[in-house]
Amino acid sequence: MVSRDLVIETKGLRKSFPGVLANDQIDIDIRRGEVHAIVGENGAGKSTLMKMLCGLYQPDAGEIFLNGEKIELSDPGKAIKLGIGMVHQHFMLIPRFSVTENIILGAENSNRGVLNFKKAHAEVEELCKRYEFDLNPKELVADLSVGEQQRVEILKVLYRGAEVIIMDEPTAVLVPQEVDELFKNLKLLVEAGKTVIFISHKLDEVLEISDRITVLRRGQKIGTVNKEDTNKKHLAEMMVGRPVLFTVEKGEADVEGTVLEINDLHYSENGQAILNGVNFEVKAGEIYGIAGVEGNGQTELVETIVGLRKPASGSVKLLGKDITGKEVVDIRKEGIGFVPEDRHKRGLVLPMTVAENSILGKHNSKDLKKSLLLDYKKIEALTKQYITDYDIRVSSPQVEIGNLSGGNQQKVILAREFSGEPNLIIAAQPTRGLDVGAIEFVRKELVKARDAGKAVLLISADLEEVMAMSDRIGVIYNGRITSEFLPEEVDHQQLGHYMLGSEKEGAAK
């Protein structure tokens, strides 16, 4: 019997891709008016399940019920007509259009009749007011922050009459204040009787906002639990199948000579100063963590070091050698491993295979060649090694990397960049989008690299991570390292304070 207070129910849903059973006999039930989280390791099948619920993928077998009635979702248009809307992680907005224009775009031909812009505008305003979306409907999308763009995406599905709102890792792209704002909106939505299904790797958030949580592991459902009946440790263990350490075990740092030296680095863009005289150094055998609210120059700093941007003045030295303003290929040869924050733009070529991506930027290395040509056997073997070492969930090195789950794409970058004995590892948001088990693994790898005498520069928006991992912490604010600390010198709150502009007395550089 199908129960009435369930808005969505699935029975035996199954979806496979070549070499992977992404969803195996999935039965879930989603109650009306709840926030229901889906958690699980990278590649567990979360996004696949959500894509079937919003009509993007067709199940190989199984059934979906909406309000007790069996439905067929042949495409996303059908799903939204039935009241199921998905908010994607990669926004699909048109920058030159206003908020309202973006929201009504494509809805003109829906069951809402002929387009009346004034009426649409009033409706958008009304939606913003009702659910307290902090947005100006007249503003251009080009001028919006990431959090605001996400609000537009949510409004888009609400405007189309969504009763069930599906969000795939909505908080991965948000800063903490924006997460609070999103949760406020979501609470108002469920109070109004809407249902929210969302995916997240951040278990604290999951426990804060959800009513119930479903855990998937390797394509199978492990269980659904009430928030009250679980905790972070329990959830992590359900996900991974073994206990997970949330703390990083590391001994004293054995610090040696300077590896990276940044002197009075300046960078500007469109006449706007972004780096305003950055000074710091990272020594062999230490992890130097940069803490800061996103948008204070972290991205530009890292990209200037690796040669993706040219500084206006100042210098970057690696092991005493001046590499300021050199080309990326030349800088890489000096032994820098670089994990970029934007993996799609900087780290991977999506239409290429896992094997090809595993050697990106290294294809000129002698080790990978047989006379003048690439040695494909070697590359295949190397990739297989990465797949084993990093537990990358993929059926073969020849799969297009765009088909991997988000977290598994990140692991390919990590494997490539950590290998080959770099002197310096620059890791920007290295654990973003990774599951708890993978985070534990990456943190161990970073400590291992440090213990092997490498210099590690860690940039993370996750304060917890910076505090736990770093041997020294530099706070970046407005394009400068404004204070430096040993981790035992500051607590969370103080660090937050410095991140918002306070400077340590006598220590400003």
Ligand SMILES: Nc1ncnc2c1ncn2[C@@H]1O[C@H](COP(=O)(O)OP(=O)(O)OP(=O)(O)O)[C@@H](O)[C@H]1O
């Ligand atoms: N279009 C596709 N083609 C081939 N394989 C796919 C495709 N989409 C997903 N897969 C595979 O299905 C499995 C489940 O992927 P899915 O994206 O659902 O994982 P996920 O739980 O969302 O992981 P993550 O937390 O990393 O985002 C993975 O092994 C993935 O490589």
Ligand SMILES: [Mg+2]
């Ligand atoms: Mg996913």
